[in-house]
Amino acid sequence: MNGAQKDEKADLPKSRPVAGWMTRRYLLALSLIALLALSGYLTFDKLAAQHDRTLGLVNISGRQRMLSQRTALYAERLVRDDCPEPVDVCHRILGEATDLLEDSHRALTRGSAEMGLPVAKSPEIRALYFDGAPSLDQRMTDYLAALRQILTATRAGDDTLALDAYRRVVRESSGPLLDDLDRLVARHQSEGEAALEHLDRAESAILALTLLTLLLEIVLIFRPMVTQIHRQFAALDHMTAALRRSRDGLEDIVEQRTADIDRARAEAVKASHSKSRFLAAAGHDLMQPLEGAMMYAGALGRQAETDRARQAVAELKNAHQAMSRLIRSILEISKLDCGAVEPLPRVFALGPLLDQLVGEVQPQAQAKGLRVRRVWTSARLETDPLLLERILRNLLANALRHTHKGGIVLGVRRRADGLDIAVADSGIGIAAQNLGRIFEAFIQIDGGQLDRSEGLGLGLAIVDRLSRLLGLDVSVRSRLGKGTVFSLHIPSGALADDR
Structure with a gap:
């Protein structure tokens, strides 16, 4: 390892504490921004609630002033017997206005959840309602009592009582009560505006703090982060250059070793071909x-x-x-x-070949107590019949060797892209993990149940090589303990009866 690589590895641990320090700052900044955003939301919500409450107070206070004048008007009409509507209508209007005036006064002085008015009040508002002799609360109570007395007296026909109550109503509605209600409306409006102004200042402060936090985040987090990222990119570029140099050196080594392996493989293939040619010739x-x-x-x-x-x-x-x-x-x-076998294709009927093969294995199958059945076919093929016979004979021998009860079926099935010749048995089956190895030379997967003297595991290897030589596809499917099916696919180009 050279000095540059040591420096690169030494820089990597240093970046971890820096990254942790920056991550903590970033999380702190995000938490602060989230807190400020929540504060801003709560402030805005409180601002909206305060605005609604102020509007409610001002509206109800103004409605009290309007109701005081409306009740005074209808009280005068009843006392003077000057109602433009029927008397009972004037009584109903005055009664409803009096009830509404009383409900509004009670909500303003004692609070009302239904109207959204708080119980607590500022000292100034309490002073307007309850200070003085008499206080606004007492004036309103006396005023409401006088209105109800007018309603009772006019219904009973007691003009003297009604006139006395009317004088009190006129005295209050045209003077002190009206002035106190005007001051109350002005005070509610003034307090509402002051609260809104206070909340506006709080909202502005939160906005300023948020902007300040973002500015500090840029200065204390993002700038160091960008600097660190640039530093890491520079280190990565340096490491990439070093790796490129190492790769170039490794490529030379790999190229040399690959050439050695290719030479050794070529010599092995040559020796294998020489061995195969020798065996074929001898x-x-x-x-x-x-x-x-x-x-x-x-x-x-x-x-x-x-x-x-x-x-x-x-x-x-x-x-x-x-x-x-x-x-x-x-x-x-x-x-x-070694390529010493060349196919000699010709047209022939498949049925007689299958009959011949079944006849060959029938005695051995009967000796083991097995049934052998062939599915009849009229297909005619164009391929090498001797090589195809060798393939099917090996498949039947393999089925006979691995089947101890049941039977063997040699069948043919037409398909859209050709024809399948299948050899199915009810033998011991093949485990799924071994299906990919059965076509290898000198491989016997039998669980130690068979006589090794019967073969060296070359039958299926010969099937595989002959199939490839003839351009056919051989496949297998099997269930352990249930049996195996080998299929030899004949493409449509090799079917003589389709031409």
């Missing part, structure tokens, strides 16, 4: 000793006189046959790997 020579041994075994069997000798000869023949199958499989896959 196949006849390798099989000759086995064929000679089989001839001698046959001659020995004809001369055997005891049961034990005949059994030994039979076992010898079985061993020779197994060895012959193994060597033929090795020779066949070697020929396929």
